[in-house]
Amino acid sequence: xxxxxxxxxxxxxxxxxxxxxxxxxxxxxxxxxxxxxxxxxxxxxxxxxxxxxxxxxxxxxxxxxxxxxxxxxxxxxxxxxxxxxxxxxxxxxxxxxxxxxxxxxxxxxxxxxxxxxxxxxxxxxxxxxxxxxxxxxxxxxxxxxxxxxxxxxxxxxxxxxxxxxxxxxxxxxxxxxxxxxxxxxxxxxxxxxxxxxxxxxxxxxxxxxxxxxxxxxxxxxxxxxxxxxxxxxxxxxxxxxxxxxxxxxxxxxxxxxxxxxxxxxxxxxxxxxxxxxxxxxxxxxxxxxxxxxxxxxxxxxxxxxxxxxxxxxxxxxxxxxxxxxxxxxxxxxxxxxxxxxxxxxxxxxxxxxxxxxxxxxxxxxxxxxxxxxxxxxxxxxxxxxxxxxxxxxxxxxxxxxxxx
Numbered sequence: 001x002x003x004x005x006x007x008x009x010x011x012x013x014x015x016x017x018x019x020x021x022x023x024x025x026x027x028x029x030x031x032x033x034x035x036x037x038x039x040x041x042x043x044x045x046x047x048x049x050x051x052x053x054x055x056x057x058x059x060x061x062x063x064x065x066x067x068x069x070x071x072x073x074x075x076x077x078x079x080x081x082x083x084x085x086x087x088x089x090x091x092x093x094x095x096x097x098x099x100x101x102x103x104x105x106x107x108x109x110x111x112x113x114x115x116x117x118x119x120x121x122x123x124x125x126x127x128x129x130x131x132x133x134x135x136x137x138x139x140x141x142x143x144x145x146x147x148x149x150x151x152x153x154x155x156x157x158x159x160x161x162x163x164x165x166x167x168x169x170x171x172x173x174x175x176x177x178x179x180x181x182x183x184x185x186x187x188x189x190x191x192x193x194x195x196x197x198x199x200x201x202x203x204x205x206x207x208x209x210x211x212x213x214x215x216x217x218x219x220x221x222x223x224x225x226x227x228x229x230x231x232x233x234x235x236x237x238x239x240x241x242x243x244x245x246x247x248x249x250x251x252x253x254x255x256x257x258x259x260x261x262x263x264x265x266x267x268x269x270x271x272x273x274x275x276x277x278x279x280x281x282x283x284x285x286x287x288x289x290x291x292x293x294x295x296x297x298x299x300x301x302x303x304x305x306x307x308x309x310x311x312x313x314x315x316x317x318x319x320x321x322x323x324x325x326x327x328x329x330x331x332x333x334x335x336x337x338x339x340x341x342x343x344x345x346x347x348x349x350x351x352x353x354x355x356x357x358x359x360x361x362x363x364x365x366x367x368x369x370x371x372x373x374x375x376x377x378x379x380x381x382x383x384x385x386x387x388x389x390x391x392x393x394x395x396x397x398x399x400x401x402x403x404x
Contacts, residue, residue, distance in 0.1 A: 208238035
């Protein structure tokens with residue numbers, strides 16, 4: 001189970017392992033978010049803090065023992081996804097490099113190496129290693145690369161097939177996330193209900209991930225109060241960077257900026273991750289942190305760092321450079337949208353329109369991204385295209401840009 005959960009949490013998040021973790025949960029009562037959406041009835045799970053302590057201990061036990069390499073790698077990757085520390089991602093890369101050099105004929109070693117490369121968004125390197133594993137074994141890894149690089153239909157088809165063969169909450173949650181990426185929110189939420197019905201075990205890591213995915217669907221759908229409730233519930237199982245960042249943002253957007261700032265400051269004090277430092281208002285420290293992350297793993301963090309420089313970092317030119325690098329590495333709708341945002345902020349409307357065109361012609365483009373395209377077309381003088389799209393979105397030609 002632990003190895004499986006590590007694989008589905010490649011996005012990376014951060015969690016506190018000290019006994020102070022519960023203190024910030026207490027200031028976020030679910031009753032402050034009334035939205036009519038009920039949380040799933042998941043069973044109780046073991047204490048997340050104790051689980052992470054055991055994870056740390058397991059890493060120390062297995063480290064340096066070659067026969068334990070698969071266990072060590074699984075644990076390091078899980079901790080990387082939970083804490084979001086760049087050191088753990090680098091550790092996973094070092095472990096897998098030594099593994100394939102020591103046993104070059106071991107397919108498991110090559111699979112581990114590919115997984116480590118995927119986690120840090122080095123997709124071209126990962127693809128180049130596919131010949132080292134059997135075709136039947138690489139399908140899941142190929143699907144991961146496909147989705148991460150914008151081939152959403154191919155990845156979703158694989159996930160649909162996998163769910164039929166192996167109906168687990170993880171596989172249902174993964175498919176729900178894929179549906180949400182193309183704006184099929186109601187189908188995604190129905191799939192999350194299926195994930196709930198498939199629960200047969202109760203690891204806190206799994207429940208935290210499921211609840212976060214649920215919240216993310218509501219957030220993409222624009223139902224921020226519901227999303228906030230699910231992020232609170234996710235953190236109650238396991239305090240992760242992803243859930244914390246999204247919770248703070250939804251608190252800001254649902255009328256609780258003071259609570260959001262208090263939570264950000266508390267979390268950044270315990271763990272000074274660049275994401276949390278920025279939300280806590282410690283901008284200079286956040287900037288230095290992102291530069292440190294970018295110096296060692298630029299592909300993995302160019303998108304998050306770009307968003308920092310686009311907002312709190314107040315350097316749209318730097319944001320645009322990072323956004324373009326991210327797009328060159330992974331041509332996803334989100335990557336194109338990030339370039340559009342950065343180009344508009346940097347005063348380059350023509351560049352924004354160039355990046356907006358692939359979004360406009362994608363039939364699965366979500367409403368928020370279509371609105372972004374409208375802003376780009378309006379800024380670069382493509383009035384006919386802006387008016388056409390504005391009509392589809394219900395925006396008058398003279399309307400000031402406002403998120404629909």
